[in-house]
Amino acid sequence: MSNHAQRDLGGRHAATILPPPLAAAPDGLRELLYLSPGGAGRMHALTALKALGWNLRRAADARSALRQLHASPHTPHAVLVDLREGFTARDLSELGPALTAANAGWIAGIHAEQLGDALVRRLIRDYCYDYVTLPCPEAVLHTVIGHGHGMAALSCGQHRGAEHHHVDGMIGECEGVRTLCRMLGKAASSDAPVFIAGETGTGKELAAMALHRHSSRSRAPFAAINCGAIPHNLVESELFGYERGAFTGAQQRKLGRIELANGGTLFLDEIGDLPLDSQTSLLRFLEQGTIERVGGQGPIPVDVRIVSATHHDLDAAVGAGRFRADLYHRLCVLRMQMPPLRERGGDIDLLADYALRRYSQEGRRGFKGFSPCARQAMQRHAWPGNVRELINRVRQAVVMAEGRYITAADLRIGDAASERPMTLEEARDVATREAIERALKRNRQRLGESARELGVSRVTLYRLMLKLGMRSGEDDAEQDAQPA
Numbered sequence: 001m002s003n004h005a006q007r008d009l010g011g012r013h014a015a016t017i018l019p020p021p022l023a024a025a026p027d028g029l030r031e032l033l034y035l036s037p038g039g040a041g042r043m044h045a046l047t048a049l050k051a052l053g054w055n056l057r058r059a060a061d062a063r064s065a066l067r068q069l070h071a072s073p074h075t076p077h078a079v080l081v082d083l084r085e086g087f088t089a090r091d092l093s094e095l096g097p098a099l100t101a102a103n104a105g106w107i108a109g110i111h112a113e114q115l116g117d118a119l120v121r122r123l124i125r126d127y128c129y130d131y132v133t134l135p136c137p138e139a140v141l142h143t144v145i146g147h148g149h150g151m152a153a154l155s156c157g158q159h160r161g162a163e164h165h166h167v168d169g170m171i172g173e174c175e176g177v178r179t180l181c182r183m184l185g186k187a188a189s190s191d192a193p194v195f196i197a198g199e200t201g202t203g204k205e206l207a208a209m210a211l212h213r214h215s216s217r218s219r220a221p222f223a224a225i226n227c228g229a230i231p232h233n234l235v236e237s238e239l240f241g242y243e244r245g246a247f248t249g250a251q252q253r254k255l256g257r258i259e260l261a262n263g264g265t266l267f268l269d270e271i272g273d274l275p276l277d278s279q280t281s282l283l284r285f286l287e288q289g290t291i292e293r294v295g296g297q298g299p300i301p302v303d304v305r306i307v308s309a310t311h312h313d314l315d316a317a318v319g320a321g322r323f324r325a326d327l328y329h330r331l332c333v334l335r336m337q338m339p340p341l342r343e344r345g346g347d348i349d350l351l352a353d354y355a356l357r358r359y360s361q362e363g364r365r366g367f368k369g370f371s372p373c374a375r376q377a378m379q380r381h382a383w384p385g386n387v388r389e390l391i392n393r394v395r396q397a398v399v400m401a402e403g404r405y406i407t408a409a410d411l412r413i414g415d416a417a418s419e420r421p422m423t424l425e426e427a428r429d430v431a432t433r434e435a436i437e438r439a440l441k442r443n444r445q446r447l448g449e450s451a452r453e454l455g456v457s458r459v460t461l462y463r464l465m466l467k468l469g470m471r472s473g474e475d476d477a478e479q480d481a482q483p484a
């Protein structure tokens with residue numbers, strides 16, 4: 001693993017570097033794209049805007065506009081779509097989905113009487129930040145397109161941030177995720193077995209894949225097997241393979257997952273569900289480095305790194321005699337913990353934005369984002385299915401939502417009838433975490449200044465962060481920021 005990769009995976013610094021400033025047009029001009037199929041003549045009316053700092057360009061149709069927008073995806077653009085002439089009803093009904101470039105803030109230019117047209121109204125409501133009746137004084141236009149440009153700049157900034165925190169497909173910047181990334185970085189340079197604990201849907205498999213990709217085994221296969229999803233009588237043949245004729249129906253030799261992962265990494269998901277006799281066989285493989293296919297003639301050497309995971313309490317399973325203690329110790333040489341989503345604070349927003357971007361491109365509508373009530377409800381929801389649940393809720397909302405912003409109702413959360421009510425302590429924790437996150441953000445992660453702003457001592461702030469999982473004890477060894 002290169003230093004660079006290690007820093008990316010484990011980097012406190014990587015997670016705190018500010019994104020570079022947004023790209024601006026040369027000479028500090030702001031980009032204005034004028035979309036009008038009605039001929040270049042009308043654009044002359046806009047030339048006065050150049051003196052007000054706009055770099056004016058034209059697109060004759062939505063496709064050409066999108067091409068220009070995609071050519072500089074990090075540059076925000078105001079786009080004035082002149083609906084007064086040249087668009088047929090069909091164009092109008094098809095225009096919306098084309099207007100989804102994240103770096104564009106759309107403003108509609110219309111005749112006053114067009115507000116009576118349902119298609120125009122819907123287009124404005126769903127895709128534009130504002131509209132102006134044209135012609136209008138250039139000062140008015142300058143203000144309105146400035147608004148569109150500002151909204152586009154915010155989106156560009158958001159995207160930058162999300163890309164920045166996108167490590168190997170794992171989105172997140174909360175303390176739990178940073179700790180995990182640091183540990184993954186270290187684990188990737190060793191060959192020791194790794195055990196990943198965490199609730200369902202927290203990203204254990206994603207973490208296992210990141211570990212593989214950053215290890216020296218990355219060119220060899222990554223194979224995954226869910227031990228809980230295979231009937232007990234088939235586990236052995238899935239893991240170790242079988243020879244032709246080993247049992248009825250074994251018409252040809254089949255390699256097992258361990259052998260298929262030779263040279264690479266084998267991810268054993270739901271390891272706690274492995275039947276006891278298969279636990280014995282797995283232990284033998286870990287001790288001897290050889291496997292024997294079912295019905296086979298002898299041992300076959302296989303070189304595989306084992307990463308295992310479960311959402312059950314493996315310690316309890318060992319205590320209850322359902323899981324072999326010797327296998328447990330073999331598997332859990334390096335142990336990592338995936339944080340549950342409800343403890344990840346601002347990551348909920350990052351992940352929701354990511355899911356919206358990912359799925360709204362599949363859908364037909366251009367969503368502007370989440371409504372404030374949706375963001376609040378997401379912070380309060382308990383997320384029993386963690387990131388998987390969040391992604392699925394956003395995905396179904398993208399299909400079902402009717403407005404420009406996704407609401408709590410679209411996500412089907414925040415409804416008192418369907419939610420487990422929060423205890424007073426949980427509500428206090430949510431509010432405390434939010435306040436701390438905001439203070440840290442404002443004070444660029446500096447504990448002392450954040451504590452002063454919050455009206456508590458630095459020690460108290462530090463203890464609260466530990467309690468709320470925003471910081472781990474392990475950080476102390478690595479950071480200079482000690483509680484004073």
Ligand SMILES: Nc1ncnc2c1ncn2[C@@H]1O[C@H](COP(=O)(O)OP(=O)(O)OP(=O)(O)O)[C@@H](O)[C@H]1O
Pocket residue numbers: 169170171172198199200201202203204205206207269310311351387388391
């Ligand atoms: N940090 C993350 N960033 C982006 N996507 C994530 C993140 N964590 C999880 N996901 C997504 O959430 C879904 C569930 O993740 P994954 O299968 O890795 O969870 P898991 O903990 O292994 O679940 P299970 O215990 O049920 O097997 C996947 O679609 C994964 O891509």
